[in-house]
Amino acid sequence: MEAKTAVLLGATGLIGNHLLQLLLQDDHYSTVRALVRRPLPVIHPKLEVQITNFDDHDSFHRALGKGDAIFCCTGTTMEKVKGDKALYRRIDFDIPVHAAQWGIDNGFSQYLVVSAIGADAKSSNFYLHLKGSMEAAIHALPYVSLHIFRPSLLLGNREEKRKGEKLAQSIMPALSFMLPGSLKKYRAIDAADVAKAMLAAAKSGKAGINVHEYSQMKMV
Secondary structure, three states, rough: OOOEEEEEEEEOOOHHHHHHHHHHHOOOOEEEEEEEEOOOOOOOEEEEEEEEOOOOOOHHHHHHHOOEEEEEEEEEOOOOOOOHHHOOOOOOOHHHHHHHHHHHHOOOOOEEEEEEOOOOOOOOOOOHHHHHHHHHHHHOOOOEEEEEEEOEEEEEOOOOOOOOOOHHHHHHHHHHHHHOHHHHHHOOEHHHHHHHHHHHHHHHHHEOOOOOHHHHHHOO
């Protein structure tokens, strides 16, 4: 089997942490390059850690290197950026879009990115508008295979605590059965399931633009 290289952004996040472990365990990839702001407490013969200043475009571009698939799991919250919408945009729009643009330059054929349910560039909601604008910018790029993942509330244990999230995580699984049919896409989902769906989509080799919501992610 031809050796393949995966690049991962957001390896320290809720989805990214699960995905990093899956990528390291899977023989489909011989190299896993993680772009991170700080060192990772993980050692593995397949793992290349690139400490990256994402605000330095030349450095970011070089850190991506050459490879086959880029997995982007970056994201933040308004609380974490202390209400700074410009900083929020740099993390949730600039990083995934720049990675996608420079990935084309560097010869990548697949791009897989975490967005959000309800993402819409025309939305008046800041978060949904941001995610929708990010999706639209990436749609325009000539990837052989583009996969967009739109989870609702994520279940799992984060390193950082988010206000209200723990309560929501305890309530939403019980309420999910009340969201049938077209509302099913709003059901809470385990971050580990999103990570599994991302790896499965990459290995499928399916071409074109593919959007994955709750039902598609739970099928894996």
